[in-house]
Amino acid sequence: MLEPAGIPFGGLLASGADVERAPASLLGVIDATQSTYRDRCAEAPPAIRRAYDGACYNAVSETGVDCAGSVRDLGDLDPAAGDFRDSAARYTAAVAAELARGRTPFILGGDHAITPALVAAYAGRGPLHVVQWDAHPDMYPDFEGNPDSHACVAARLLEMPHVATITQIGIRTETAVQRGVRESAGGRVVQIPAWEAENRGALLSHLPAGAPVYLTVDMDGFDPAFAPAVAHPVPAGLSGRAGLQLVKEIGARHRLAGMDVVEACPDDRDNRTLILAARLIHEGVATVLAQR
Ligand SMILES: [Mn+2]
Numbered sequence: 190m191l192e193p194a195g196i197p198f199g200g201l202l203a204s205g206a207d208v209e210r211a212p213a214s215l216l217g218v219i220d221a222t223q224s225t226y227r228d229r230c231a232e233a234p235p236a237i238r239r240a241y242d243g244a245c246y247n248a249v250s251e252t253g254v255d256c257a258g259s260v261r262d263l264g265d266l267d268p269a270a271g272d273f274r275d276s277a278a279r280y281t282a283a284v285a286a287e288l289a290r291g292r293t294p295f296i297l298g299g300d301h302a303i304t305p306a307l308v309a310a311y312a313g314r315g316p317l318h319v320v321q322w323d324a325h326p327d328m329y330p331d332f333e334g335n336p337d338s339h340a341c342v343a344a345r346l347l348e349m350p351h352v353a354t355i356t357q358i359g360i361r362t363e364t365a366v367q368r369g370v371r372e373s374a375g376g377r378v379v380q381i382p383a384w385e386a387e388n389r390g391a392l393l394s395h396l397p398a399g400a401p402v403y404l405t406v407d408m409d410g411f412d413p414a415f416a417p418a419v420a421h422p423v424p425a426g427l428s429g430r431a432g433l434q435l436v437k438e439i440g441a442r443h444r445l446a447g448m449d450v451v452e453a454c455p456d457d458r459d460n461r462t463l464i465l466a467a468r469l470i471h472e473g474v475a476t477v478l479a480q481r
Contacts, residue, residue, distance in 0.1 A: 196243025199471055200257050207258040212481060213474045214292045217265035218280055222273055223302030223339050225332065226420050229454040233463065234265050234297040236455040241467030250475030252437060259478055261292065273337050277306035284310035284447070293477045295470050298451030300420070301327060302337055304405045305345035307449055308352065311403065316353035317446060318400050319346055320393065320439070322432060323407035324423035326360050326380070328367035339452070342405075347374055358392055358435065359383045359410035359427045383410075383426055392435055393443065401446040402439050406432065406469055408453045408462055418454050418462035429465050433472055440476025448473045 203211040217234025224230065248257035266283060269275040284307050287294040296307055301323075311317045321327070321343060332338035336345070346352050347370075354377055361383040363371075371378045379395055386392060396402065409419040412426035439445050450466040 195239065197238040198243070198260070198262070198467060199241045199246045200243035200248040201260045201471065201474060202262045203258045203260060208261050211259055211261040212292060213259055213295055213477050214261045214263055214287045215295050215297065215470070216263040216283055216287075217297045218299040218303045219265050220268040220276055220298070220303055221300045222268050222276070223335065223337050224300040224420055225338065225340065228300075228420070230298060230300050230420060230452055232455045233299065233453040233466070236460070237297050237450075237453065237463045237467050240460040240463035241471070250472050251433065252440070252472070252475050252479065254475035254478050256471060256474045256478060260295070260474055273302070277337070280306040281309045288314065293445065294447045295473060296449040297466070298449060298453070301339040301342050301405070301407050301451045304342050304449055304451065305349075307447070308346055308349065308403055311446065312349065312351045314351070315401070317351050318353055318396050318402050318443070319355045320402055320404045320435070321355055321357045321407070322359055322405070322410040322427075322435065323357060324359060324383070324409040324426055325362045325407070325421065326357055326367045326371065328370045330370065343378070344370055347377065353377070354379065354396065356393060356396070357381065358386050361423055361425065387427055387431055391438060393438055396443060398442055400443050402443045403446050404436065404439060404448040404473065406448070406450045406466070408450065408466060411465065416453070416462040416465055417459060418456035419452050420454050421452075432465070432469055436469055436472040436476065440479060444480060445473055445476045
C-alpha cells in the first residue's frame with residue numbers, strides 16, 4: 190500500500206498568506222547540551238513534527254477549535270558554538286521577537302535547560318505565572334557545579350523578578366536541598382506532587398483568573414506508560430488525560446502566554462511520547478485561537 194504524503198504537525202502549520210497572520214509560532218530548539226544523561230532530546234523537534242502527521246490526525250482540537258494554518262513554523266535553532274550563555278541569549282531573542290510580533294510562542298525542546306532562556310523573554314511584560322509539569326523540581330542552585338543544568342530550571346526562574354509564581358505539578362523526586370530552596374521561596378512556589386495531582390480537577394485555582402501563564406512541560410512529568418521516551422523516566426507519574434486537561438484549564442480560566450515541551454527523547458521503536466508532546470501543543474494553540 191502507498192503511504193500518503195506527510196502533513197507535518199497535524200495540519201496546523203501555516204503556508205502562503207496565512208504565515209504572516211498566524212497567531213502562534215512553533216520553534217524547535219535542538220539543544221541537549223545541559224542534560225546529564227541520555228541526550229537524544231536534541232532530535233525531538235523534527236521528530237515531533239513528523240510523528241504528529243496530518244495524514245493521520247486532523248487540525249481540530251479536543252475543544253472543537255480548527256487550528257489549521259494557525260501556526261508559523263520558525264524551524265529549529267542550533268546551540269551556538271561555545272558557551273551555553275551564548276545559546277541562551279539566542280533563544281531569548283527568538284522568543285522576544287515573536288512576542289513583539291504579537292504571536293504566542295510554542296517551543297519544542299531540547300532539554301529543560303532552555304526554559305529559563307525562553308521565560309527571560311517575558312521580562313518587562315508584567316507578572317508571569319510559570320506552571321511546571323515535571324517529575325523533578327529542578328530546584329538545585331547548581332548541579333555538579335553547573336548552574337545552567339537542566340536540574341536547575343526552577344532555581345533560575347526564581348531569580349527572575351517577572352516570574353510571580355511557579356506551580357510545580359507531578360513532582361515525585363524532591364531532595365532535601367531542593368526542598369530547602371522551595372521553602373525559602375515561601376508562597377512563590379506551589380508544589381502539587383504526583384499523588385495529589387491526578388484526578389484532582391482544577392490544579393490552578395490558586396492563580397488569579399485571567400492571569401498570563403507560561404506552561405513548561407517536562408515530558409517526564411507523565412507516567413512512563415504514557416511517555417516512556419524521556420531522559421529520566423520516573424515511575425507512577427501523571428496521565429496523558431491529566432496533562433491535556435491542564436492545558437484546557439489554562440485556556441478556560443487564564444491566558445496561555447507561551448509554552449514549551451521538553452525532554453522528549455525520540456525512541457525509534459515507539460513514538461507515543463512524541464505524539465503526546467504534539468497533542469499538548471495542539472490544545473495549547475487552540476486556547477490561543479479561542480481567546481482571540
Ligand atoms: Mn525538568
